[in-house]
Amino acid sequence: MLIVQILQGLMEGVFLFLIASGLTLIFGVSRIVNFAHGSFYMLGAFFTYQVHPWIAAGTPGGFFTSILVCGVLVAVVGLAFEFFFLRRVYHAEELMQLVLTLAAVLIIRDLTKFFWGLDDVTVALPDDLSGAVIIGDMFLPTYQLAMVTVGVLVLVALWAVLKFTRAGIVLRAATDDRGMVALLGINQAHVFTAVFTVGSFLAGIAGGFAAAFESVNYLLDARVIVLAFIVVVIGGLGSLYGALFAALGVGVVKSLGLLWAPRLSMVIIFLLMAVVLLFRSLRRTGE
Amino acid sequence: MAAERRRGDAWSIDWRLVAVAFVVVAVALHLSPPLVAFAIIEVLIFALYASALNLLLSYSGMVSFGHAVYFGLGAYGLAITIAKFGWPIWAGIVAGPLVSAFFGLVYGALCVQLTAIYAAMLTLACAEITFAVVFQWFDFTGGDSGISGHVPAMLGLSPAWFGIVVLVVVTLCILALWRVVHAPLGLTIRAVGENPVRAAAMGHGRKRVQLAAFVISAFLSGVAGTLYGIFHGNVFPEYVGVLFTIDGLVMVLLGGLYSFGAGIYGAIVYKLLDNVMAHYFEYWQLVIGVILVLVVLVSPAGIAGLVARVVELVRGRVRGSET
Amino acid sequence: MNAPATRNDGAAALEVRGLVKRFGQFVALDGVDLTVAPREIRAVIGPNGAGKTTLINVLGGQLVADGGSVEVHGRRLGRQHPHQVAKLGVGRTFQISSTFRRMTVLDNMLYAHHAGERRWFGLDSSRLRRLRDPALADLETIGLTHCADQVVDDVSHGDRKRLEFGMVLATRPTLLLLDEPTAGMGLGERQELIDLVLAVARERGLTLVFVEHDIDAVFRAAGSITVMALGRVFAEGTPDEIASNADVQEIYLGGRR
Numbered sequence: 001m002l003i004v005q006i007l008q009g010l011m012e013g014v015f016l017f018l019i020a021s022g023l024t025l026i027f028g029v030s031r032i033v034n035f036a037h038g039s040f041y042m043l044g045a046f047f048t049y050q051v052h053p054w055i056a057a058g059t060p061g062g063f064f065t066s067i068l069v070c071g072v073l074v075a076v077v078g079l080a081f082e083f084f085f086l087r088r089v090y091h092a093e094e095l096m097q098l099v100l101t102l103a104a105v106l107i108i109r110d111l112t113k114f115f116w117g118l119d120d121v122t123v124a125l126p127d128d129l130s131g132a133v134i135i136g137d138m139f140l141p142t143y144q145l146a147m148v149t150v151g152v153l154v155l156v157a158l159w160a161v162l163k164f165t166r167a168g169i170v171l172r173a174a175t176d177d178r179g180m181v182a183l184l185g186i187n188q189a190h191v192f193t194a195v196f197t198v199g200s201f202l203a204g205i206a207g208g209f210a211a212a213f214e215s216v217n218y219l220l221d222a223r224v225i226v227l228a229f230i231v232v233v234i235g236g237l238g239s240l241y242g243a244l245f246a247a248l249g250v251g252v253v254k255s256l257g258l259l260w261a262p263r264l265s266m267v268i269i270f271l272l273m274a275v276v277l278l279f280r281s282l283r284r285t286g287e
Numbered sequence: 288m289a290a291e292r293r294r295g296d297a298w299s300i301d302w303r304l305v306a307v308a309f310v311v312v313a314v315a316l317h318l319s320p321p322l323v324a325f326a327i328i329e330v331l332i333f334a335l336y337a338s339a340l341n342l343l344l345s346y347s348g349m350v351s352f353g354h355a356v357y358f359g360l361g362a363y364g365l366a367i368t369i370a371k372f373g374w375p376i377w378a379g380i381v382a383g384p385l386v387s388a389f390f391g392l393v394y395g396a397l398c399v400q401l402t403a404i405y406a407a408m409l410t411l412a413c414a415e416i417t418f419a420v421v422f423q424w425f426d427f428t429g430g431d432s433g434i435s436g437h438v439p440a441m442l443g444l445s446p447a448w449f450g451i452v453v454l455v456v457v458t459l460c461i462l463a464l465w466r467v468v469h470a471p472l473g474l475t476i477r478a479v480g481e482n483p484v485r486a487a488a489m490g491h492g493r494k495r496v497q498l499a500a501f502v503i504s505a506f507l508s509g510v511a512g513t514l515y516g517i518f519h520g521n522v523f524p525e526y527v528g529v530l531f532t533i534d535g536l537v538m539v540l541l542g543g544l545y546s547f548g549a550g551i552y553g554a555i556v557y558k559l560l561d562n563v564m565a566h567y568f569e570y571w572q573l574v575i576g577v578i579l580v581l582v583v584l585v586s587p588a589g590i591a592g593l594v595a596r597v598v599e600l601v602r603g604r605v606r607g608s609e610t
Numbered sequence: 611m612n613a614p615a616t617r618n619d620g621a622a623a624l625e626v627r628g629l630v631k632r633f634g635q636f637v638a639l640d641g642v643d644l645t646v647a648p649r650e651i652r653a654v655i656g657p658n659g660a661g662k663t664t665l666i667n668v669l670g671g672q673l674v675a676d677g678g679s680v681e682v683h684g685r686r687l688g689r690q691h692p693h694q695v696a697k698l699g700v701g702r703t704f705q706i707s708s709t710f711r712r713m714t715v716l717d718n719m720l721y722a723h724h725a726g727e728r729r730w731f732g733l734d735s736s737r738l739r740r741l742r743d744p745a746l747a748d749l750e751t752i753g754l755t756h757c758a759d760q761v762v763d764d765v766s767h768g769d770r771k772r773l774e775f776g777m778v779l780a781t782r783p784t785l786l787l788l789d790e791p792t793a794g795m796g797l798g799e800r801q802e803l804i805d806l807v808l809a810v811a812r813e814r815g816l817t818l819v820f821v822e823h824d825i826d827a828v829f830r831a832a833g834s835i836t837v838m839a840l841g842r843v844f845a846e847g848t849p850d851e852i853a854s855n856a857d858v859q860e861i862y863l864g865g866r867r
Contacts, residue, residue, distance in 0.1 A: 475724070
């Protein structure tokens with residue numbers, strides 16, 4: 001039972017990482033605390049709900065294609081948001097960036113209400129993905145396994161991009177020292193735009209996956225953004241690998257919390273974050 | 288580049304403006320039907336709450352993602368001391384804001400150990416934990432059904448006269464806040480909030496200054512929450528919940544960061560949109576979102592900035608016509 | 611303005627022994643020794659990466675040293691926070707001028723006077739009104755009366771540098787650390803500021819340690835010069851000695867003199 005729960009938690013952790021990776025990448029490069037990330041995730045879910053009947057027709061291939069398409073659509077929304085609005089406040093007070101991303105949250109939420117109403121919508125899983133794999137006495141839903149696979153693929157892809165490509169080198173330079181990018185002779189604005197677009201894409205596909213197992217409604221953004229921020233903050237803002245470990249940890253804690261104290265599972269996660277944050281600050285001043 | 292000459296924060300209170308506003312609101316309370324009076328009372332209470340939050344956002348360099356805690360705990364302090372401890376009503380009224388200030392002290396002491404978004408996330412953690420306790424400790428807080436009946440709604444007064452009570456309390460509190468911001472302490476808070484490195488190099492450490500601001504803000508939020516608890520004669524977990532936090536934040540951002548009036552203007556506009564517009568247009572949050580975008584792109588000083596500009600324009604014209 | 615606090619005459623104003631500061635693998639300060647007498651005007655020069663700014667940051671408390679000791683007027687600095695160091699009478703400016711950009715120039719100076727009273731609390735606003743005249747007088751001294759009511763964000767780079775210097779003076783330090791006080795200024799402005807710094811330091815009997823890249827300013831202003839390279843003190847002496855030191859010319863001055 002315990003092992004199943006931990007495994008369950010790890011799988012949710014991979015999913016959380018999918019969301020948090022975009023958020024932490026964006027912060028690392030442009031120092032933007034993007035509250036709209038949860039809204040992009042929600043858009044991914046609703047887009048998938050809208051698009052998948054046209055593409056999927058019940059096959060896993062069609063299902064994944066529709067998620068990918070929706071990821072791209074959300075990336076376009078993110079790109080537009082960055083290009084037309086966010087770009088103007090990179091040099092303004094940090095709070096101005098908060099105002100702008102908060103405004104995006106409000107606008108996207110009401111637009112969602114307008115287009116899709118207040119009720120839950122669901123996305124039907126293709127039959128091939130709705131089964132389960134049984135190992136010993138463990139029961140692992142196929143869909144979750146597929147999701148974990150995608151999460152791991154994303155992680156590997158991000159790692160490979162950061163490690164081996166020129167874009168990755170630029171990105172790492174930008175995370176460590178924003179001035180470096182200029183020294184490398186690269187337009188900083190392009191880097192910011194690219195990272196924001198990729199981050200939005202990741203939020204979009206995460207939302208697309210969520211559509212098939214969560215009840216999708218206009219409140220999805222708030223639920224997700226808080227968890228995503230907890231993960232990113234525990235992992236250390238801007239740190240991709242920190243986010244990975246934090247996501248797995250939060251996933252497991254949440255899963256075990258549901259087992260032992262279902263009504264307090266969020267409280268436990270918040271306590272975890274508070275302890276991590278305070279401990280880290282103690283260590284820093286004690287240096 | 289011909290930089291626009293901006294004037295700093297004003298140092299003196301425009302007493303005429305205060306007096307006019309006071310009289311106008313008092314008269315409006317007495318002339319308007321109860322429903323409008325209720326709306327005015329609500330705006331007054333939220334103007335105080337948002338102004339208290341504005342002390343953190345605009346001046347102390349902190350962001351609170353859980354300020355409803357200090358608002359709601361005022362109402363809970365009032366309710367619990369009366370309903371559970373059997374204190375007299377006046378003692379409960381005194382206790383409400385003090386409970387908020389106490390939690391402000393405890394949570395604030397933790398939060399000032401961190402900076403920027405990390406500190407903000409810790410305020411959120413404190414708030415969520417508090418909410419969970421309030422929501423689930425049924426015997427003490429009444430759980431999700433809250434507490435009611437401990438105090439007659441509006442102290443049994445008519446909306447107009449209770450409105451006057453609220454008006455007096457809110458006016459005094461905001462004037463007191465003005466005095467704090469423009470006293471030596473306020474100057475320290477502004478300095479530390481804007482540039483902690485410079486302030487430290489001049490002998491002012493960040494933590495205790497920010498903690499002082501946090502406690503003051505929590506106390507005044509508690510006054511607002513206590514008033515709110517008396518206004519409705521009840522208290523529910525929502526009062527410490529995330530929606531009240533977001534309301535306060537949006538009011539301040541709407542009103543215009545880095546100006547004293549942000550909370551007041553923001554509360555007026557936000558509640559106006561909420562009460563009036565929501566009847567005609569379901570998607571009024573979208574309108575607020577659009578206004579926020581415009582604030583950032585057109586007038587970073589928000590509504591307060593617009594008001595200041597209009598006042599300047601009018602004064603300039605009056606002066607112009609005199610000569 | 612007040613005379614500097616009386617101090618123990620036996621002690622040096624600043625006594626640094628074996629100071630070490632590392633950033634990961636990189637050793638920024640590699641055993642720095644430095645003794646500055648009271649009222650001395652000491653320039654610290656050296657090529658980029660020599661550790662000059664790191665030294666100032668450790669002395670000001672912005673960085674914590676990994677080894678060695680610092681004494682200010684005979685009092686040992688340990689792991690004090692910057693605001694505690696400031697209370698010992700150490701004032702400093704930053705390489706990139708650090709002021710309160712949303713406040714007016716006058717409010718900046720007002721704050722400096724308030725901070726100079728070594729208090730942070732206080733609800734009596736009449737105290738600030740009393741500080742207004744001295745603050746205005748200081749703005750006059752540093753030549754910023756013309757923009758007293760302007761928000762700092764709107765004034766020129768040079769004015770901000772002067773303002774920062776004036777603010778630090780208003781906190782009445784006894785040891786003043788200036789990190790490139792004239793960086794980014796025009797030639798005329800630079801000379802003016804250096805003259806101002808010298809005049810104030812002499813008048814008030816301040817001990818002054820300043821990092822500067824403008825060699826002409828250094829030789830004009832400094833009573834003694836410390837040359838740093840690679841995190842160490844490479845040479846030390848009067849301007850004449852430094853100017854005639856062949857090694858210094860080799861590594862730093864090049865063919866300048």
